[in-house]
Amino acid sequence: MTDDLRTKARLLFDAAVIAADPAKAVRRGLSQAPLPPTTAHGKTHLIAIGKAAPAMLREALIALPDADTALAVTHHGNPAILETGEIVHAGHPVPDAAGARAATRVMDVLASATERDRVVALISGGGSALLPAPPSGVSLADKARLNDALLAAGLDIVQMNLVRQQVSLLKGGGFLRLAAPAKVYAYILSDVIGDDLRAIASGPTVSPIGTASDAIAILRAADIWDAVPASIRAHLERAQGIPPVSLPEATNTLVGSNRLSLDAMADRARQLGLKPRLVNDALTGDVAEATALILGDLTRQSEPSALLYGGETTVTLRGDGRGGRNQELALRVALGAKDIRAPWVFLSGGTDGRDGPTDAAGGLVDASTVARMKAAGVDAAALLANNDSYAALSAAGDLLMTAATGTNVADVQALLIAP
Template sequence: MQATDPASTNTIKKDARSILQAGIAAADPYKAVKRCLIVNEDHIEILLNLDNPEQKRLGRWSNVHLIAFGKAACAMARAASEIIPAHLLADNSIAVTNYENECVIDNIEVIGAGHPLPDQAGLKAAKKCADIARRAQKDELVLVLISGGGSALLPYPADRITLQEKIAATDLLLASGANINQINCVRKHVSRIKGGGLAGIAQPAALHALVLSDVLGNDVSAIASGPTVPDTTTYADAVEILKSRGVWDRVAANVQDYLEQGKRGSVPETPKPGDEAFKNSSYTLIGSNALSVKAVMKAARKHGYEARLYSDKLGGEAREEAEKLVIYAKAQIEKGLLKPVAFLAGGETTVTLKGKGLGGRNQEFALAFACAAQKHGLTGNWTFLSGGTDGRDGPTDAAGGMVDRGTLHRITEAGVNPAVALENNDSYTALKSSQDLLFTGPTGTNVADLQILLIHPDF
């Protein structure tokens, strides 16, 4: 085996950060919107498919009502407002984002709202968005810019359900380990604008959505709970999810009653495929986790690594997936590595809360990886990074964690038991003690998570 100059852990960590940044840059919402909107004299062109520039939606709309929501709302709204002529842009345009990403945009009302926990500011913003869509006329366009986080940022509970009751139901599902599709199914059925509701309100105006996906597989009906597209799930599905996750008896009576009424047909279902609500509605997928995974693959090669795709649909329980990745990496090392290798993944894992600690799915993934690496004897000079592309992991200020073969020693030296911290879902405390938390600050985008495992083999 040919020897190479050994790289220091600090150098490998710098590589991991740089590779992550390439993935985040690939999901730049400002550039994504600029690629899709074109104004030619008296009409607007909207790309329908990024892989086929010939597929366009053309319109001579007299007015464009701009509604942006999600963690990338400001960047997306700014791009659209720079393209759409001022005389066509309605004066009631709005962008709703999380407080960290709030900024000033000319001619756009920007509202900061709560995320991941919805708040009253989000409820007020949701009502404004619905009013804008409701006032749009037949020869006008409602341009909806959607990005990750939109479900929490635009809470508009159905009749008789309070915001706090809706929040409590979502919290119970999150703590139960429910995945994003299950959570969104319930959200849609206790909401006025999710699950195609916004498209229904916007009739008879034209509606088009530019969507930045934070959902694996890019199911548009799951992104921000699909406010502009058909919903194939039902009230019965929502009830079953709450029961199967063991939280049905703990949700508010108002939520139970409303869902049961929907199941019996006493409350209208969310609009389904073929519904009149979507007669004049369309969308374009402008960015996704898959595109960011491609970008990190390319960046890893530029940094001299042999780039191997581990998974572009990584899901499941974070700590379990961490151990699977360690076992996989060890098997690859035992087959023989001739050069530094990068095992790369994208997706969104889950955490079933059993303890009372602080952390997020990426921090738990990173801490669990370090524990599993010691358990299984992972060799080589390795660094593992798991981070959220939005710059925030769970209810913390960290984007995730970045661990190496010295992490557990540093945690122990700081007086923390890593195994106990993991069991208590207290990954933030453990990684903070070893200085292995990952901080990026708010990125202004959100396309789920990226995992980067860099290994320099021992020669």
């Protein structure tokens, strides 16, 4: 029974990934919001950023084969290739020198655009870290230290991106500032719950989420102001007194999201003879809080079902182990539900196929997970305390392993309960 549930849980995850296929998303977006023709002698610049960038660019080139620029910036390890166009790889989740070089390439293209040209931006999750473009006086190393501090503090994606926008020449409307007076058209695959376009890839084609003052307040409230490099603190303090500048308008079209993937999971569950119920399409906050919600649903459920969740939780780092938010969530559920006798399976996975700085997408656990860990000689609770969910799940054979999927619409979870 448990093996059958595990197989079905994986099929639901696969359905979520398929629904977020970036090529289909771009095709849908170009159909729903077609591009106007270029003016005489005008150029078309295709710039794709994010984990789904190569696939989005490939599809866009089918519709725009004569584009003057065709550039995709994606993460190291993405195996995608293009028949035409160029792929540049950069660091994620921590920005690196390759990303800084890619950012310079992108800024050069944008700055070259004229009023006759159009910039077509293809945006997906991960774009924020891939294009580090720090302002004058801030080094790439400083940006990396800032990113480390934001991740370790357990801030949600909107808070992190608000801060990042204030320390970047590309984020928070940077494409619009640099490309003006060219028209900008963006097709966006959302990895942000609620689909706030300002937060997806830190909003390069929309106005910023907040101000420098807001960024300072967030850093102070998270008690990491003093951990932020002095150059960034000085930049934010100087920027407090600068009034916001009105940005040129862009045409932004949302082409895919976490909710569409959850709907696909529900459809697949019905095909498999399960009774799906979407419990929460905004599962956010600390993994400990998310675990309590899921365990509560498990203990209250009295009939066979497939409970579905989607969102993006956060992890507060207290140790030096390896893992990610999906792996830690799965491990916490396994520990909390180890005494529940009815057959159950819980899957938590990132739709991009990567969870934190690991090669796993997440975890797939059941009522026997903790027993398998004990049999392997590991102390699951101790590993959890060290944020070492990867080691714990690996010992049980419960890592959710996929190749890079080429897309990203945040995380999905499935809790399957048998009679």
